[in-house]
Amino acid sequence: MMSKGKKFFMYAFLTIFSLLSIFPLYYMFCAATNKSIDVIAGKLIPGTYLIENYKSLIANQNLGLALWNSFRNSFILTVLCLLVCSIAGYGFEIYHDKGKDAVFTVLLTAMMIPFAAVMIPMFRMFSSLNMVNTMAAFMLPSISTPFMIMMFRQASRSFPHDIIEAARIDGLSELAIFFRMFFPTMRSTYAAAMTIVFMNAWNNYLWPKVILMTNESITMPMLVANLLGGYTVDYGMLMLGVFICTIPTAIVFFCLQKSFAEGITGAVK
């Protein structure tokens, strides 16, 4: 057991770090409940203007649609991405040989070029396929990412080979081993990956802004950008929008953190 002093130090450290981390969230919350002019004056106490801010937000912007679009896009993208990348990462590691390692190294370069440079060629590609304004064009570039493949590749390294061998003797096909053995065992990795992919999908801004041009496809980050664009910015309303935009990722994280931090210790035998 830890000594009292050490324990105190540890809690103090974590508490300070946590407070620093959530301060902006607190600021956002306060701002969302205050009038624009108070926000700009730096008021740090919750106010009573929340309802008014909310009313002007929904009068100005289609909040429901943006939330729904963001949820749907992020959800579908997360599921597809996890499926494609985890099976590839598994393939790269479990069946690794010289050829696959080389391919993997080449793949890694795909994440190393700034997006601003490939955006135009990418747009040209999708427009020549008549796919502008489609969900597919929005999603395809983010389904398979070297980053996620690498994450699963690195995680597969701790997946015991005996399990695979045992399953093969039991007559399971290679695909079945992946779905029935790897998939449930690596719950913590999936949960962590899910958080990250969901967050990235949720916050994605530049590409959807260019490829999805109809009003119907507005997402939360676009909505927030709209609140910022006028000659005068209503800071109370803006911060309420930002606050609403932040909450879902926080909830997803809070729900998943148990699975990836206290998940399945001991399940791998």
Add this chain to the structure above:
Amino acid sequence: MSGSSKKGLTLQEKHGLTGWVFLTPAVLLICWTSFYPMIQAFILSLKTGMGVNLSFSGFSNYTRILKDPTFKQTLFNTFFYLIIQVPVMLVLALILASLLNNKQLRFKGLFRTCIFLPCATSLVSYAMIFRSLFANDGFVNTVLRGFGMNPIMWFANAWTARAVIIIALIWRWTGYNMVFYLSGLQNIEYSVYEAARIDGASPLQTFFKITVPLLKPTILLTTITSTNGTLQLFDESLNLTNGGPGKSTMTMSHYIYNTSFVQSPNFGYAAAMSIIILILVAILAILQMKVGDER
């Protein structure tokens, strides 16, 4: 392992083939949505011209980079961020993750969520908050005055402005990297720690002798992605300081974006600079793989 299957393949060959099948969808997608545009970008980097009237000009965009003082400045800034920020952030994330992996700790979920939250926070509010915290009469200076120190004009000096960017980066991405470590730590059997404790290992020894070596694959992952992320840093440069004062905090990606979408567009040049970033990141990644990817 030597028994040959019906189709005349050894089991090993068959498994090798299965592996290829598993990674085909991902590889094809990346080829289509990343490599194809990258090749286009490379072709573009060999062209110059006004608007849409571009013509081939060989490597003139690349030789132009050598003469560009702004590019040199942004290259310096970016590497400065890389050298300071990545190690500090990763070490901090690792410490936090191993603290939060402690079975006896209470309120773990709350702590984890709090520490993760910065990277989920929308860029808009985060930039606004940091700018106001470090404003001339902002919170940080109020605290400094309280301690009897002189207030600092954070955004008026190149070095202090860079410091603000680094602080902001560490604040935002430490929790993000912590997620990977936390999930990686789950794959280390708790009994290993138990054994170490019984053998009388100090927490520090446990950390360096057990946690760090067993987390090596994850550490490699986070190092490569953080290096990549920092070399492509864009949001902070644009939203926190807008590159200022002068261009002393501007990053390479910010400059590339400006060259394409803010200034009179020069896509060929922007593409050439992007290719340079690609090469730089690739070299660093290969070095890191060489050091960290031994099986």
Add this chain to the structure above:
Amino acid sequence: MKRKLISALLALTMVISMTACGGGSGASGDSGSGDAAADDGGAAADAGTDAAADSGAGQEDAAPVEGGSADENTLTVWTWDPNFNIYAIQKAAEIYAQDHEGFKVEVSEVQSDDIETRLTTAVAAGDLSTLPDIFLMQDNSFQKYATNYPDIFTDLTSSGIDFSQFSSAKVAYSTLDGKNYGIPFDNGAVINCMRTDYLEEAGFTIDDFTDITWSDYMEKAKVVLEKTGQPILTSQAGSPDLIMMMLQSCGSSLFNEDGSVNIAGNEELKQMMDIYVQMVADGTLVEVTDWDQYIASLNNGTAVSALNGCWIMASITVAEDQSGKWAITNMPKLDGVSNATNYSNNGGSSWAISSNCQKVDLAIDFMNSTFAGSNALYDDVISKGALATWAPAGESEAYNESVEFFGNDAIYAKIVEFATHTPSNITGAYYYDARDAVGVALSNICQQGADIDSEIQTAQETVEFNMGG
């Protein structure tokens, strides 16, 4: 059981995404219209009635009308700010629809930066079919697009729109080589907005700041600082706005007529930099870190005045308790410069009709009868703070009404008059490059104590370098 659930979920997601991908391909009605994307085909067909795909045209890949509307009486528009530009175009459509039954506009809310990103991306990718019929563009960016990508505009030179009724400085932004590419919209005339209560404390009235020169202004600013403790101006650090306003007030530009860079050796520019630096040294001009702080300084009373485009009024009037304490006058002019005036411009935007527009006649007639011909429209949008650059609008009664917030002055008529005196300047394709370079020079001089002459020289070289590629 759990596993089955997961695989079912996976399968479902696949189906949803596949149908979603398929549904959108021909029509521009995106699958995001609301309910489950699985019945997207139906949703896209429904969307046809109000916007995207009219039955015949949209289903096949009739590319030209993808962005523009296929409906005979509907125009698609990209613009930003629901309380300003969006309100104005919708009001215009309402007015136009009185004589043209069934007419309407379909507005997409897009930020000005994002409009530019979309335009650049589309034109660089060689696909103009995604452009709307009409879009709004910042005046400062107009020349960049007219020079680099004239193909995205419909030439309006012989459209029948009477450009002589707009202020000439304003029309110049959207004119290139004698061709008109834009219909001027809101006014960016520079106003000097001052706190009269502070002035009184210092023993001045607003008249003491009317029609004066910068040297006079700087002296009075010192008195104001001494008496009230407040700086007369605040400015966003590194922003060249103030310098650009001063520059235009004497008809000078960062470029010469032939397009060459006019930064090094530009005497007016140097004089302005000197004024700026001197005022910072005097403490009469305080640099703040960003735009939010700038607005805060106005609302909190830590600045005595704002020197900016007239659209700044909207941010000032937010502080309702300061009603009656503000007044408006013109800006100071430079000493010893022959063309110097007390008038300038900052910001503002113009409408453009895209080359993808299939109903050019309708779009031109719409513009001609509203933004270039309707007093009713301009009288209405004044409530949102959008001031006309269309001269006839200034004569209407609405513009001569007194405004309580600004000491019961008829400020609108005043501002429209300011606009008519504004000298025009040369922006050109590299305007942002040059502006940026001046901003960098200014911040190096003020914040890092760099030498003015060498910084101006560096700025000149930076812009020349950018133009050289």
